[in-house]
Amino acid sequence: MKKILVMAPEPFFQDRGTPIAVKLLVEELSCLDFDVHLLVFHEGEDIELPGVTLHRILLVPGVKNIQPSISWKKIVCDVVMFFKAISLLREHRFDLIHAVEESVFIALVIKTVFKTPYIYDMDSSLAIQVLDKLTFLKPLRFGLEFFEGGAVKGSSGVVAVCRELEDIALDYAPDKHVVRLEDISLLNNSISNDELLHRAYDIEGPIMLYVGNLEGYQGIDLLLESFKVALATGCSGNVVIIGGTKEHIAAYKKMAEELGISANTYFCGPRPVAMLAHYLKQAEILLSPRVQGNNTPMKLYSYLDSGKAVLATRLKAHTQVLTDEFSCLVEPEMKSMAEGIVRLLDDPDLCKAMGAKGKKVAKENYSLGAFRQKLARFYFRVVDDLKIS
Numbered sequence: 001m002k003k004i005l006v007m008a009p010e011p012f013f014q015d016r017g018t019p020i021a022v023k024l025l026v027e028e029l030s031c032l033d034f035d036v037h038l039l040v041f042h043e044g045e046d047i048e049l050p051g052v053t054l055h056r057i058l059l060v061p062g063v064k065n066i067q068p069s070i071s072w073k074k075i076v077c078d079v080v081m082f083f084k085a086i087s088l089l090r091e092h093r094f095d096l097i098h099a100v101e102e103s104v105f106i107a108l109v110i111k112t113v114f115k116t117p118y119i120y121d122m123d124s125s126l127a128i129q130v131l132d133k134l135t136f137l138k139p140l141r142f143g144l145e146f147f148e149g150g151a152v153k154g155s156s157g158v159v160a161v162c163r164e165l166e167d168i169a170l171d172y173a174p175d176k177h178v179v180r181l182e183d184i185s186l187l188n189n190s191i192s193n194d195e196l197l198h199r200a201y202d203i204e205g206p207i208m209l210y211v212g213n214l215e216g217y218q219g220i221d222l223l224l225e226s227f228k229v230a231l232a233t234g235c236s237g238n239v240v241i242i243g244g245t246k247e248h249i250a251a252y253k254k255m256a257e258e259l260g261i262s263a264n265t266y267f268c269g270p271r272p273v274a275m276l277a278h279y280l281k282q283a284e285i286l287l288s289p290r291v292q293g294n295n296t297p298m299k300l301y302s303y304l305d306s307g308k309a310v311l312a313t314r315l316k317a318h319t320q321v322l323t324d325e326f327s328c329l330v331e332p333e334m335k336s337m338a339e340g341i342v343r344l345l346d347d348p349d350l351c352k353a354m355g356a357k358g359k360k361v362a363k364e365n366y367s368l369g370a371f372r373q374k375l376a377r378f379y380f381r382v383v384d385d386l387k388i389s
Contacts, residue, residue, distance in 0.1 A: 157382045180374075
């Protein structure tokens with residue numbers, strides 16, 4: 001049985017995008033009859049993963065509450081992960097490494113020293129991610145792209161989570177095996193509870209719902225400022241936000257109060273992903289006001305599958321999945337987003353029509369079956385090329 005080490009530089013398990021995607025990946029690799037070992041950070045919930053051996057890095061004193069974006073905490077944990085990966089490699093003699101995000105640089109060093117091939121799981125462009133977060137590093141752009149390109153070229157294949165990342169990988173290495181493996185809807189295994197948003201928060205009128213973390217790139221500032229402009233036109237609606245840390249929620253609550261929209265803006269805090277369908281069905285409009293990034297947010301596939309109208313910014317992160325035919329795409333600026341909000345709130349029939357078309361697109365293109373077929377074809381091709389017995 002072929003042995004694979006999946007390196008995921010994340011707290012695991014947590015109810016959010018990348019850990020959910022990693023969980024799906026290792027489960028499907030195990031079903032393909034690989035002996036799968038998963039290496040993750042020290043934080044996270046221990047969950048049952050049949051056919052998968054879970055390894056964690058050593059607990060790093062003082063490092064906790066690790067957030068998704070680049071930070072000193074992640075860098076420290078990445079260094080510790082490097083040494084843990086070396087130890088595991090010596091013990092288990094892996095045939096292949098599947099490196100998620102920045103762990104690809106660990107895999108590149110391991111390949112150079114131990115000749116173990118790797119697959120690059122490209123969930124985002126690391127060069128773009130760093131420059132978006134640390135704008136003062138823009139003079140180093142070509143250097144960052146050089147290292148990212150080297151990681152692609154050194155791999156035995158690339159798993160890209162969206163079309164934009166597929167194009168970036170092929171620009172670096174046109175002859176490389178690259179598979180576009182989009183995320184899928186998370187609604188299939190959803191469960192319900194008794195919380196009804198209108199009743200729990202005394203909400204009157206339609207709900208526009210955002211689900212996800214509240215990091216700066218998600219555009220919550222833009223959403224709240226645009227909502228103020230929309231309300232000033234006389235339209236009636238509410239913004240409900242699910243997700244976020246206590247610190248982010250407190251900051252955005254204060255912003256809503258300062259903008260004078262707190263009476264129509266509700267912060268619910270985190271909810272289990274297993275209940276996503278329960279909350280989406282209570283909304284009339286679903287929101288993705290992202291202002292940075294080129295990787296499609298995982299929630300978008302569930303948004304479409306819910307059959308509700310989607311309002312999103314006209315960024316590549318969205319437009320490689322959404323079109324004007326079945327969603328309301330707006331420019332990532334206040335006036336355009338406010339106009340989009342007013343348009344949808346004033347036309348319930350349009351919302352229903354968009355939602356129905358979006359649900360059809362999700363069923364035809366972003367199913368678990370399609371994910372399995374693409375993953376299997378890609379992996380067996382890579383294994384065959386490497387002549388792993």
